[in-house]
Amino acid sequence: MFKQKKFTLDMGISTQTFLQLLEEQNKLEYSLNSGRLRFSFADKSVLLVLGEEGVRSFGAARLPTLPMHFDFLDLTDLEQASFMKLFLLKFQRGGG
Secondary structure, three states, X not given: OOOOOEEEEEEOOOHHHHHHHHHHOOOOEEEXXXXXXXXXXXXXXXXXXXXXXXXXXXXXXXXXXXXXXXXOOOOOHHHHHHHXXXXXXXXXXXXX
């Protein structure tokens, strides 16, 4: 899962909710500048660029979507997997 060093993940979350959860969490150290986040993880950097928020419709239901562009060039495969496990634990919502 997530083996590429650069990829985009469409998350079912609004920008506002994501940024609120980001502020509330205490596991991932980060800096934010104009929709670009730089996480410090394993003494290395992970870059995350937030895309433009959209909406996915299912009948009458309208759900937010937020593309997130990840760059893991500095991390080993194991570090990347550890980061994504923690990231998804903190930010993934819903599910089936």
